[in-house]
Amino acid sequence: MTESTEPLSPRARLAVTAGKAAAAVSRAAGRGSGSVIGGRVALKLDPDLLARLAGHLDVVLVSATNGKTTTTRLIAEALRAGGPVVSNALGANMPAGITSALAGGSDARYGVIEVDEKYLAGVARDVEPKVIALLNLSRDQLDRAAETRMLAEHWRTGLEGSKATIVANCDDPLVVWAASSSAHVVWVAAGQEWKDDAWSCPACGGVLQRPDDGFVCGECGFARPQPTWVLSGDHVLDPHGSAWPIHLQLPGRANKANAASSAAVAAVFGIAPQVALERMYSVAAVAGRYDVVTYQNRELRLLLAKNPAGWLETFSLIDPPPTPVVLSVNARGADGTDTSWLWDVDYTRLAGHPIAVIGDRRLDLAVRLEVAGLEFTVHDTLQQAIGALPPGRIELIANYTAFQDVRRVVGN
Known part of the structure; x- marks a missing residue:
């Protein structure tokens, strides 16, 4: 183990305190955990x-x-x-x-x-x-x-x-x-x-x-x-x-x-x-990923897939057809605004699954699925998408900010 360093300097202690205060204000305002703004304030001071x-x-x-x-x-x-x-x-x-x-x-x-x-x-x-x-x-x-x-x-x-x-x-x-x-x-x-x-x-x-x-x-x-x-x-x-x-x-x-x-x-x-x-073995979910939640009287498993490699791995673990699938794609700052990567994903692996599409870029994804020869429906909200799918547990696959949107909707 690395030897302990000397106690933090007064400047460092002030930076830590200010950072924690900024994070607390951010959380109180409902803007997330506050870790990023807290760190920025702290690093600005030291x-x-x-x-x-x-x-x-x-x-x-x-x-x-x-x-x-x-x-x-x-x-x-x-x-x-x-x-x-x-x-x-x-x-x-x-x-x-x-x-x-x-x-x-x-x-x-x-x-x-x-x-x-x-x-x-x-x-x-x-x-x-x-x-x-x-x-x-x-x-x-x-x-x-x-x-x-x-x-x-x-x-x-x-x-x-x-x-x-x-x-x-x-x-x-x-x-x-x-x-x-x-x-x-x-x-x-x-x-x-x-x-x-x-x-x-x-x-x-x-x-x-x-x-x-x-x-x-x-x-x-x-x-x-x-x-x-x-x-x-x-x-x-x-x-x-x-x-x-x-x-x-x-x-x-x-x-x-x-x-x-x-x-x-x-x-x-x-x-x-x-x-x-x-x-x-004690790890059952990671920041909501792989969680199974109940919403609208349906079980949804929440899966994150941010890029072609991630989508490929995710397709390999979903339940087989005819398990219903919801796909959600955004293109906000944290996702990257270029959605051309959708064309690198082999969506034909979803053949046989009932598919519902939501998210900011649902129309981009719809075009990609149509070219792949898949049947699907497009919806404005998760609630609408669930209502259009047949019974059974739903696999919900979303990229980064779309995943966070879904977690807020389902209360996870």
Whole structure:
């Protein structure tokens, strides 16, 4: 464990107090948790506050396009076997939100922090993490996010020379290339169902060949590294070849992959895979994701899917036809305003499901579904959509702000 730093300076204490006050005002006004505005106020008063707050913690940073909120939660639960944990569990993953989270962790031993992909290198410089977990990279928020290879290059440059142990998914070529600049890498075979952002070699631009056991560039030799941790069906294989069962309340292959990476992170801190994985079972939902709620006398399972890779994983875990499905898409600032990504999603996987479409961009989605040859109805509200669907539990899939809209409507 990192040695405790000196008590916070008067300036830092003032910044923390002011930040908490700003957050409280925001909550009282009904504008959310207040973590972002609280962090902004605190950092304005003390720009070095994030580093000061992390000084006594063993920090884990988690970054990816998909799955970082869930993996952060799983790691936090695992590390609680070793001591108190502070974490930005609700997903405020830029410096302001991270600062707010750490401000409440004066008694913690570990800091488990989700970090937006674009801010990873800067946050890593500030908090000097012991472990950085890199899960995947794919297209997201097309109007403002860098092209995926550029983002991987940013990671690669920013992490070069880092003293942290990098726990990285060896099945994602972009993650492998980004992590390979680091001296200490633990490779996890976590899988990668979405491959459409990594057909060319990130090292030289050549075409990646995709044999069953990974990937290799025929021009420069860049290839999938040998993993020391492996997701194998319902088990995690550790570096000694022992198989540990994964028992999660969270559904789907993607969450088993998140658990495998989380077990590898926990092992860096001396927490055995059996202990780590048993603790992960307690996670039933993450910020409303995977919750089953009752609304209009119907059961709805709430599923978040923000981009093509996320939608692909989500389709793999919904109940089979004829289970009714509600799809909701917005294009607000937090989502990215470019909806062209809808054309990269294979919506034919929903064939046989009764489908109702809502959300700000319901007409954009309707055009995409029509081209895919699917039958669907379009509605202004969730209540209308539910009324148009046949009986049975409903799978509700929404992107980021649409998901928050639904949670407010159903009282979750």
